[in-house]
Amino acid sequence: MNTLSYGLLAFLAREPGSGYDVMLKIQPFWQAKHSQIYPLLAQMEENDLLTSYWIKQSEKPDKKIYSITDNGIRKLKEWMYMPLPDPVTRDELSMKTFCMWLTDRDNAIEIVETRKAYFTRRLESFNTKLQNVPEEKRAFGNREFYDYILIQKGIFNATAGQDWCNWVLGMLREQQAKESPIQPVQ
Amino acid sequence: MNTLSYGLLAFLAREPGSGYDVMLKIQPFWQAKHSQIYPLLAQMEENDLLTSYWIKQSEKPDKKIYSITDNGIRKLKEWMYMPLPDPVTRDELSMKTFCMWLTDRDNAIEIVETRKAYFTRRLESFNTKLQNVPEEKRAFGNREFYDYILIQKGIFNATAGQDWCNWVLGMLREQQAKESPIQPVQ
DNA sequence: CGGGTCATGTAAGTAGTTACATGATTGG
């Protein structure tokens, strides 16, 4: 049982769903391909943490719906008391930032703009998700409270990332303005 | 050549160093163990991206110092024009946040406090690094400008993470105060 | 009519972690 397995279990503890469903739900918080998820679900079914049945669909491929078992719920609860590992972040931008002195300013700006666009996309998607959590259910005591704070975790992070991009772009462009013959009108 | 290889190259492009040196430098931005780094450096030396020599040390193990070659610099410059992949983040806390409804509030608070402590440690270390970049060198045009913005990238992120922890802890404890018989004095 | 979404799965390869191995010095 690795962290991804527990993550899949966490989503299926809320409501039953197919491998495809949980893949889409887990994506924003844990990048995992279907080729990793499907075998894990099958393995968890063998270990009696999940059960499944097939839904026949016309005009679409059939679906295999997984539900969590009592055993699965118990395992999840136990996991909640296990030590929390540090987060792992692998961002090529950090490595590229460190050697931006080797490239031209236009390229540096393009790199940071690419990342800024990523954060904009992400914020849009998180904000859509937020709208699906009714405000009266965002308080402690509701199950949706934890949906709410998880989405906010994404928003806090993406906002910080976007702020950093804007701050860097400002400094890179400030320089460009100084060097250009015509000063832009304020 | 994977991203980690380029990352190692990026640090060696600034100044020569041992595998152990680059491991320590790269850690805050890309978690990698020595067992992954040493073979990569050896492989990059075979491909003429690095050269090395041994320093004999008394009272300490001998050191193998790597320097980047012209070939290595060229490869790095080329890499700066390759498309920037999205960052990868794997944080067990996201998964645990999503199933906090399955555990008690004290445990939820402990989980978030653990993460808060991690961000505090990280901010301390980034602030120490910041002090090593003299203020007059933090402007565009200096090589240290990119050290400065990379450290800030870490600070922006860790601050956002810490803010989220405090925000969540506030809500979890607010509830505790309401439920406790004696209200704490303001 | 080519690419995207829905839907599940396997095979092969790469990237990353844990464990094994060695050995001196320093600090609590």
Add this chain to the structure above:
DNA sequence: CCAATCATGTAACTACTTACATGACCCG
């Protein structure tokens, strides 16, 4: 005296990615 730091390396394993495989429908 035990653990940490310095220092390099290999072996075995796990986690993750890319590619292969199938197939219908929908949108531009």
